[in-house]
Amino acid sequence: MSIPGIGENTTAxxxxxxxxxxxxxxxxxxxxxxxxxxxxxxSGQWAGKSPIAKTGNVLLRKALYMPAxxxxxxxPVIMAFCSRLLARGKRPMQAIIAAMxxxxxxxYGVLKSGQPFDPEKALA
Numbered sequence: 260m261s262i263p264g265i266g267e268n269t270t271a272x273x274x275x276x277x278x279x280x281x282x283x284x285x286x287x288x289x290x291x292x293x294x295x296x297x298x299x300x301x302s303g304q305w306a307g308k309s310p311i312a313k314t315g316n317v318l319l320r321k322a323l324y325m326p327a328x329x330x331x332x333x334x335p336v337i338m339a340f341c342s343r344l345l346a347r348g349k350r351p352m353q354a355i356i357a358a359m360x361x362x363x364x365x366x367y368g369v370l371k372s373g374q375p376f377d378p379e380k381a382l383a
Contacts, residue, residue, distance in 0.1 A: 261369065261375035261376040262330070262334070262362070262365055262366060262369060262376040263329075263330060263333045263334040263335075263337075263376075264326045264327070264329040264330025264331075264333060264334045264337065264362065265326050265330070265362065265366065266326070268322075269322055269323070269325075269326045272318075272319070272322040273319075273322070273366060276316055276318065276319045276322075277289060277292070277319075280370055280371075283367070285367075286363065286364045286367040286368070289363055289367050290360055290363050290364070291312070291314075291315060292315050292316060292319075293315045293316055293319045293320055293323070293359075293363060294311060294312050294313045294314050294315025294316065294317070294319075294320055295311055295312075295315070295320065295323075295356065295359055295360045295363065296311065296312050296360075297310070297311060297312070298310055298311065298312040298313075311356055320359070323359040323362060323363065324355070324359065326359075326362060327355050327356075327358040327359040327362055328355060328358075330358060330362055331354070331355065331358050334378075335378050336361075336365070336378050336381040337358050337361060337362065340357070340358065340361055341354045341355075341357070341358055344357055365381060
């Protein structure tokens with residue numbers, strides 16, 4: 260709950276869906292479990308857009324949507340990340356989905372280290 264944007268309900272939902280935590284060796288595995296990893300669509304010389312895979316847990320993705328919107332506004336790490344994406348020409352929904360993915364990475368780091376969220380370490 261030390262991460263700005265993640266409250267009690269989201270914390271309970273995250274812990275319910277990802278426990279036991281030790282089954283994920285990396286944050287990439289957790290992101291893939293949630294279905295927030297990009298799905299590459301290409302054939303020969305044609306390369307299309309890369310949407311999210313959506314093969315993971317839909318309830319976990321739903322639980323991360325509103326916290327991502329809140330974190331985009333109040334979490335300095337997510338705020339800087341989203342403004343960089345929007346400055347590069349990404350659409351607002353792409354920035355929100357990237358914020359959801361970034362929140363999962365941060366939550367994984369907090370759970371793995373056992374220490375509260377520190378924006379100075381995350382921005383470094």
